[in-house]
Amino acid sequence: xxxxxxxxxxxxxxxxxxxxxxxxxxxxxxxxxxxxxxxxxxxxxxxxxxxxxxxxxxxxxxxxxxxxxxxxxxxxxxxxxxxxxxxxxxxxxxxxxxxxxxxxxxxxxxxxxxxxxxxxxxxxxxxxxxxxxxxxxxxxxxxxxxxxxxxxxxxxxxxxxxxxxxxxxxxxxxxxxxxxxxxxxxxxxxxxxxxxxxxxxxxxxxxxxxxxxxxxxxxxxxxxxxxxxxxxxxxxxxxxxxxxxxxxxxxxxx
Amino acid sequence: xxxxxxxxxxxxxxxxxxxxxxxxxxxxxxxxxxxxxxxxxxxxxxxxxxxxxxxxxxxxxxxxxxxxxxxxxxxxxxxxxxxxxxxxxxxxxxxxxxxxxxxxxxxxxxxxxxxxxxxxxxxxxxxxxxxxxxxxxxxxxxxxxxxxxxxxxxxxxxxxxxxxxxxxxxxxxxxxxxxxxxxxxxxxxxxxxxxxxxxxxxxxxxxxxxxxxxxxxxxxxxxxxxxxxxxxxxxxxxxxxxxxxxxxxxxxxxxxxxxxxxxxxxxxxxxxxxxxxxxxxxxxxxxxxxxxxxxxxxxxxx
Numbered sequence: 344x345x346x347x348x349x350x351x352x353x354x355x356x357x358x359x360x361x362x363x364x365x366x367x368x369x370x371x372x373x374x375x376x377x378x379x380x381x382x383x384x385x386x387x388x389x390x391x392x393x394x395x396x397x398x399x400x401x402x403x404x405x406x407x408x409x410x411x412x413x414x415x416x417x418x419x420x421x422x423x424x425x426x427x428x429x430x431x432x433x434x435x436x437x438x439x440x441x442x443x444x445x446x447x448x449x450x451x452x453x454x455x456x457x458x459x460x461x462x463x464x465x466x467x468x469x470x471x472x473x474x475x476x477x478x479x480x481x482x483x484x485x486x487x488x489x490x491x492x493x494x495x496x497x498x499x500x501x502x503x504x505x506x507x508x509x510x511x512x513x514x515x516x517x518x519x520x521x522x523x524x525x526x527x528x529x530x531x532x533x534x535x536x537x538x539x540x541x542x543x544x545x546x547x548x549x550x551x552x553x554x555x556x557x558x559x560x561x562x563x564x565x566x567x568x569x570x571x572x573x574x575x576x577x578x579x580x581x582x583x584x585x586x587x588x589x590x591x592x593x594x595x596x597x
Numbered sequence: 598x599x600x601x602x603x604x605x606x607x608x609x610x611x612x613x614x615x616x617x618x619x620x621x622x623x624x625x626x627x628x629x630x631x632x633x634x635x636x637x638x639x640x641x642x643x644x645x646x647x648x649x650x651x652x653x654x655x656x657x658x659x660x661x662x663x664x665x666x667x668x669x670x671x672x673x674x675x676x677x678x679x680x681x682x683x684x685x686x687x688x689x690x691x692x693x694x695x696x697x698x699x700x701x702x703x704x705x706x707x708x709x710x711x712x713x714x715x716x717x718x719x720x721x722x723x724x725x726x727x728x729x730x731x732x733x734x735x736x737x738x739x740x741x742x743x744x745x746x747x748x749x750x751x752x753x754x755x756x757x758x759x760x761x762x763x764x765x766x767x768x769x770x771x772x773x774x775x776x777x778x779x780x781x782x783x784x785x786x787x788x789x790x791x792x793x794x795x796x797x798x799x800x801x802x803x804x805x806x807x808x809x810x811x812x813x814x815x816x817x818x819x820x821x822x823x824x825x826x827x828x829x830x831x832x833x834x835x836x837x838x839x840x841x842x843x844x845x846x847x848x849x850x851x852x853x854x855x856x857x858x859x860x861x862x863x864x865x866x867x868x869x870x871x872x873x874x875x876x877x878x879x880x881x882x883x884x885x886x887x888x889x890x891x892x893x894x895x896x897x898x899x
Contacts, residue, residue, distance in 0.1 A: 397792065431794065444785040446790075503789075510793060
């Protein structure tokens with residue numbers, strides 16, 4: 344068996360006296376789609392944010408492609424990397440947020456080429472070419488001169504996905520990508536994510552869309568009170584949950 | 598509920614109601630206010646023009662006199678210098694206040710607290726009178742040898758004291774304006790930029806600062822205009838700005854009111870120009886937001 348792309352062991356994170364993650368283990372193979380389910384406050388978002396070091400874990404570690412994220416091992420201790428090194432690691436991990444977080448003062452095209460030009464060192468016209476292809480791929484060809492505020496929520500989220508893809512990531516993180524959307528706009532975003540999954544992208548998706556999990560996920564992970572309580576193929580976890588909390592959650596959302 | 602007063606209303610057809618236009622509101626209050634304002638304005642114009650003691654001829658004589666224009670130039674560059682220096686320091690202080698380093702945070706807080714507590718005039722006098730506190734100033738190793746020594750009174754002339762005191766004052770207030778603007782940018786913007794792998798300086802310059810500007814610009818325009826006029830306090834330490842130049846003239850010819858009018862008209866003129874400039878800067882930084890920029894003048898719709 345080949346080494347997993349994402350390798351997480353014993354991840355612990357507290358905010359003040361509240362322990363959000365209580366030792367999470369997770370392995371994600373290249374090309375795998377993992378959907379993380381769980382009640383609110385179970386630590387799903389925090390887990391995702393530890394994977395690109397937006398949150399600093401208190402214990403445990405994250406490796407992506409064999410590389411320790413956010414820390415350097417020396418003399419039996421983990422030392423936090425300098426900001427520039429963390430920045431470099433984040434460049435190959437795409438992230439999509441619940442609130443889209445597009446830059447509202449820049450056009451769609453400028454949103455897409457900012458990081459490729461600044462971080463990957465592409466020329467502006469190269470980056471613009473890549474950006475137009477990606478906009479076409481998410482169904483927004485021709486909207487490159489619009490400001491984000493002029494787009495619907497679903498369109499903004501698709502731009503956000505294209506912006507993350509413009510960095511040519513080896514891993515995509517989705518933090519409740521459809522939770523802020525009107526119900527009729529959810530489908531267009533999920534359809535883009537479905538296409539992305541079938542193109543072989545490694546994805547970790549925090550969502551409440553059980554249908555998406557059933558249909559697209561290779562693995563469903565159920566998180567409760569900072570622990571993985573259930574993990575396996577969607578057919579098993581969604582249809583025959585063994586853990587009582589998972590049963591209660593699924594009964595409530597289905 | 599039945600309509601008692603007009604029972605025929607029940608007989609209106611749908612077609613009649615569909616054909617009806619919405620009548621324009623009469624706005625009686627607006628016309629009343631306009632009449633009162635017009636009368637008051639007429640009274641003001643009348644007295645300004647007919648009261649001979651305004652001495653508009655004297656105002657005209659001195660409005661572009663050499664002494665006044667020299668004072669005007671000093672006021673302009675003093676304002677520009679203290680605003681530029683103050684905002685440079687203020688940006689640093691705001692960054693310190695928002696940093697993770699607790700020492701930097703405390704120093705910034707302490708500075709802002711101290712300087713905001715002191716009236717600018719008092720601050721100005723302290724720097725002007727620094728020689729009575731420290732007759733000599735020297736550069737050297739703390740508690741060790743001194744390399745350069747100067748007499749304080751020679752260093753802190755009126756204009757230098759004015760520059761230092763007003764710069765420190767602007768720094769304290771601009772630090773708070775900038776900090777407020779930076780805090781108004783949602784944290785998600787920084788996180789999205791970090792997730793894209795952008796560096797800290799680039800995130801500040803390209804993502805956070807431009808979005809902070811709509812909050813920073815109006816308050817800074819206000820600050821600039823108030824500082825343009827606040828520089829007139831340097832007249833108490835005999836720096837020849839616009840106001841002090843006017844005072845020097847009326848101390849000789851006793852034409853107090855006309856010369857104060859000369860200074861006032863220049864301040865009004867400069868403030869007007871700055872206000873118009875502020876409007877265009879705000880409009881520039883409003884790109885991509887839904888905020889509308891109504892016309893400034895009459896007829897702008899609410």
